[in-house]
Amino acid sequence: MKRVKVSEPASARYEKIALDIAYSIWKEEYKIGEVIKGRSTLSGKYGVSAETIRRAVKLLEEAEAVSVEERVGILVTSKEKAIEFIETYREQDKLLALREEIRILNEQKEQIDAQVNEKIEFMIEQATVMRNMGVITPLEAKVSPGSHLIGQTIGEVQFWRYTGATIIGINRMGQLILSPGPKLKFFEGDIILYVGNADDNISRVEDFIRD
Incomplete structure (x- = not known):
């Protein structure tokens, strides 16, 4: 002792x-x-x-x-x-x-979340510039009825891990939610705006939303 x-x-x-x-x-x-x-x-x-x-x-x-x-x-x-x-x-x-x-870990998590949001905001700005230049356009995918994403948050489904794509916005009934955080829940009919640099990103995202 x-x-x-x-x-x-x-x-x-x-x-x-x-x-x-x-x-x-x-x-x-x-x-x-x-x-x-x-x-x-x-x-x-x-x-x-x-x-x-x-x-x-x-x-x-x-x-x-x-x-x-x-x-x-x-x-x-x-x-x-x-x-x-x-x-x-x-x-x-x-x-x-x-x-x-736990208190220290929560502080670290908040710092990491803030850094991630900064990176996403920067990515949105760059994507907008490149789109205007005709170089890149954010891709879209709709959350269809019956999707396992409905009711879950971005963080819970680990979108990037399974698709390799980064969500930069959500179009919800005509309202654009830019740089959504990990706690934002998906709803049926949401249009996910995302970017990715892999050739199979589109199919991976579509399969992930549908499965």
Whole structure:
């Protein structure tokens, strides 16, 4: 079992101190029946206020690992309860770490989505210029009745992965939706505007929409 550093930010300071004391009980640095030094001594050891030590000891007392005896001190009562306390907070730290990891991944996803949208917008601009020059025209494909795309988002169907084509717009009942994001859902009758550089893009798109 690995000792948790008191300086870790995941939990409150007093919780980390309680964990450190619990580890000392588990390691038998504090033995059952031993009286731990007073709060003022612990306060100096950890460099925190007496109130912080009081809150830390309160956690251990509620966990039944120690007992605060009036005029005696902090009495170590159970190694097993100290271990249970450690395991409980280890799981909480894992959840907090996972939550932070998810937050970071969401930020990265938003950044990637923004970059993808920028690239698509640039592609639309270039396609428009090239179309005006007679070089390229965005291709079109209609979402027919019964298509598996209906009700699903662009991201869910992984359009580019299966067709090699990039969606640059959706014509929905005469309204043009440029640079649709991955959360946009397909509806029956949507006309997909896409570009691709493979010779078989048209057939792959048509087959994908129809299947």
